[in-house]
Amino acid sequence: MGVFALSAGSKKELLNVHEALVSVVERAVRISVQEFAVHDGIRTLAEQQKMVQSGASQTMDSRHLTGHAVDLVPYINGKLRWEWPPIYLIADAMRIGASELKVPLRWGGAWDVEFTDSTEPPQDLVAKYVSRRKKLGLSAFIDGPHFELMHS
Incomplete structure (x- = not known):
């Protein structure tokens, strides 16, 4: 069981995010063995356009625009770190929280x-x-910090 809580900044990022996704994030932070921050919740069109231009996103139809997605980044030694091993730990906590x-x-x-x-x-x-x-001859866009609600 984790001993972590969402920071004020993370809570601010969750404003206007869909309540079901907020509940999963809140559950995940309580059970995670890896501390994390909510790096992005809802985005404006201008913010999304910058993400696409920089290559950090591939679509202008992002679920961030509607509050149906979050990006969760490991917090290690006082810094946000985009590293796979801790991202996998956060993913496990999100999967467990979402399943519960x-x-x-x-x-x-x-x-x-x-x-x-x-x-x-x-x-x-x-x-x-x-x-x-690769078998389909396509590239793989991998965004480990990203979690979104499935379309209903």
């Missing part, structure tokens, strides 16, 4: 699976996603 709350989630580490229903380690999901994309 029965909230279907998609994870940016494996876009083509319903993350809540998966049981494989996150690193295996990423590897298999990349492999499936």
